[in-house]
Amino acid sequence: MVRVDLPSHLRTLAGISGEVRVQVEGVVTPRTVLDALEAAYPMLGGTIREYGSGQRRAFLRFFAGEEDFSHAGMDVVLPDSVARGEEALLVVGAVAGG
């Protein structure tokens, strides 16, 4: 299972607390993780990546293993530690708005 750590406003929207665990088939990338996440929690559709372009929303960033994957594209392979569930994929809201 892949662990995903969401910002609090998205946890509230999805009605969850703490980390989310999703089953990802095949290669673990931001795209496959988000596909699994949105399948489990349809209300998160469009809130992390844009519907039209499929790209990450501008004010959210992706981190894993203390590495920034925000600009690595949706198909970059995430670290094995994420695939094995040892570390979470962090979806982090940009510090904006004071």
Added chain:
Amino acid sequence: MSEVRLLVGTRKGAFVLTADGKREDWEVTGPFFAGWECYHLKGSPVDPQRLYCSQSSSWSGQVMQRSDDGGATWTPVGNKFLYDGVTATHQWYDGTPHPWEFKRVWHLEPSLSCPDTVYAGVEDAAMFRSCDGGNSWVELSGLRTHATAAGWMPGAGGMCLHTILIDPSDEQRMYIAISAAGAFRTDDGGVTWKPINQGLRSSHIPDPDAPVGHCVHRLAMHPTRPGTIFMQKHWDVMRTDNCGDQWTEVSGNLPTDFGFCIDVHAHEPETIYVVPIKSDAEHFPLEGKLQVFRSKSGGNEWEPLTKGLPQKDCYVNVLRDAMCVDKMEDCGVYFGTTGGQVYCSANGGESWKAIVHDLPAVLSVEVQTLS
């Protein structure tokens, strides 16, 4: 006994305020969707328990919520607002072409006959319709692809479709307004649209009486006179008595005719309300005095209504969707401010009382009259 339910959208969540017909003691519930901007909530006139809410944030975009129990509980519904086909460009602030980009839902207008049908006015300007209770949305693209659309330009708040009025005598006829494109009318349920801006004059645009490009802030209609529409434009209060084919200025003796909101008394089709704002650069009341102005003659002759409103040191704004009227025998008038107050007058504006003082900045206020 009748009761009223206020649906209040704010910068940091939504609130539901309820009272009996006296409208003196209020119960406040919320915030719902805390931390999110709630631009607008509105209930179905067919099924008052069916509510829709637009919830958005800069971080996570647009979310739509629906309640089937009058706001006690909410369920996320569809938020996929995809423009129909290839999008073109509109003018950017500097006159250069800018691609159409969806940002948020500004206004929701439930159908007058079907609780599952609801219209959404969005930024960048377009109109969507859902026929399944908000689960899915389809653009009425005849508006966005109108021949004039390449020349539309955003107002300061973005290029938003913020007003939708449905003609109760013919639901195929609707009026919408876009900042800063102007007003448009459809007579065929949203397939085709006609700019209805003749008579508007905006000195801040290159061609002051251009067919499009006017910054219309709000439209209001009395249901018994659907051919008469009142308008608060950027500057100027206007009216039309022929479905928008010709507008006439009715600012009359207003101390300033800049403002955002406008509404019509529930039982007196020629009684209208505005909240004058000092100017487009100074979005607060004149001299720090919060005043509602009422005209009982459909414009031109206005009187200030100030009893119960702060008359010094008040520098709030009242936004375009933040005024409404109930249908009680003594018509209630309500408005919310960017300072977080929601005011109620249970006597048509003669006197006012703050229901709440300290909400987040109020973006919209709608009222339901329940029996």
